[in-house]
Amino acid sequence: MKNVENVTHTLDPKVLLSVQNLTMKFGGLVAVDNLSFDVKEGEIFGLIGPNGAGKTTVFNCITQFYKPTGGELIYRDNHDKVVKLNHIKVHNVVKHGIVRTFQNVELIWELNILENLLIAGHTLYKSNFFDHMFHTPRYKKEEKVIREKALKVLNDLGLTQYMYFYPMGLPYGVLKLIELARTLMTNPKLIILDEPAAGLNDLETEKLTETIRKIQSEFKCTIFLVEHDMGLVMKLCDTICAISFGKKLAIGTPAEIKSNPVVQEAYLGGE
Numbered sequence: 001m002k003n004v005e006n007v008t009h010t011l012d013p014k015v016l017l018s019v020q021n022l023t024m025k026f027g028g029l030v031a032v033d034n035l036s037f038d039v040k041e042g043e044i045f046g047l048i049g050p051n052g053a054g055k056t057t058v059f060n061c062i063t064q065f066y067k068p069t070g071g072e073l074i075y076r077d078n079h080d081k082v083v084k085l086n087h088i089k090v091h092n093v094v095k096h097g098i099v100r101t102f103q104n105v106e107l108i109w110e111l112n113i114l115e116n117l118l119i120a121g122h123t124l125y126k127s128n129f130f131d132h133m134f135h136t137p138r139y140k141k142e143e144k145v146i147r148e149k150a151l152k153v154l155n156d157l158g159l160t161q162y163m164y165f166y167p168m169g170l171p172y173g174v175l176k177l178i179e180l181a182r183t184l185m186t187n188p189k190l191i192i193l194d195e196p197a198a199g200l201n202d203l204e205t206e207k208l209t210e211t212i213r214k215i216q217s218e219f220k221c222t223i224f225l226v227e228h229d230m231g232l233v234m235k236l237c238d239t240i241c242a243i244s245f246g247k248k249l250a251i252g253t254p255a256e257i258k259s260n261p262v263v264q265e266a267y268l269g270g271e
């Protein structure tokens with residue numbers, strides 16, 4: 001029998017992820033309703049909408065945490081292979097170059113920052129249990145490569161000074177940057193950020209904006225974010241898709257979305 005994870009599909013060369021007629025129902029509730037949009041390779045794409053609009057559900061469908069009720073998610077992976085994410089198992093999504101952060105900081109509090117990054121890099125290991133048990137040359141070589149990568153990522157994001165600190169007690173803004181650093185350990189193509197600026201002050205938000213831009217340009221990643229801070233979304237995103245009750249209201253540049261009367265109505269209720 002053919003393995004469905006290996007079936008190839010077609011996709012416009014400029015597009016990294018194509019969300020096609022995505023629908024997610026929870027019993028009688030339609031959280032995402034026949035939603036379609038494309039995320040272009042290398043862009044910063046924002047998904048916005050009022051509370052309960054279905055934004056997190058879209059994320060959860062892309063990462064296969066939820067299996068969509070309907071529609072297709074077509075994606076060009078880090079081996080340039082076009083795959084249908086619906087066929088990928090949730091634990092294999094990261095191997096295709098998709099990584100996400102959550103609304104709350106999700107670091108391992110018992111490990112220092114460097115160790116947190118090393119753990120995140122484990123998906124890159126090719127060595128097996130035997131290699132790990134007996135610290136074989138293959139294991140030692142991989143350890144060295146992953147450690148060098150972690151040190152480089154920390155340096156590139158200006159976080160080297162925190163390398164041996166434990167997360168507890170570090171400023172929230174720094175923890176958010178460390179989460180971003182951690183996502184880079186899996187060599188991602190698509191980074192999904194769930195409300196990255198939530199809980200940050202203005203200065204921290206400014207630093208976060210800079211770091212996201214750096215990740216886009218220097219690490220050549222595509223960024224897909226959900227964010228309630230409209231200032232940040234308008235400043236950072238190349239393309240914005242606005243949704244309400246799981247349906248698409250509009251898609252376009254920040255200026256187009258800002259001046260769209262349907263989007264204004266959904267946010268302000270026509271006031």
Ligand SMILES: Nc1ncnc2c1ncn2[C@@H]1O[C@H](COP(=O)(O)OP(=O)(O)OP(=O)(O)O)[C@@H](O)[C@H]1O
Pocket residue numbers: 026029031049050051052053054055056057058
């Ligand atoms: N696992 C679930 N079971 C049942 N209903 C759910 C589940 N997950 C989400 N929902 C419902 O789906 C709808 C969309 O929720 P979702 O969390 O995707 O919205 P959101 O746009 O991310 O909201 P917020 O901005 O408040 O985070 C809501 O009505 C929510 O209650």
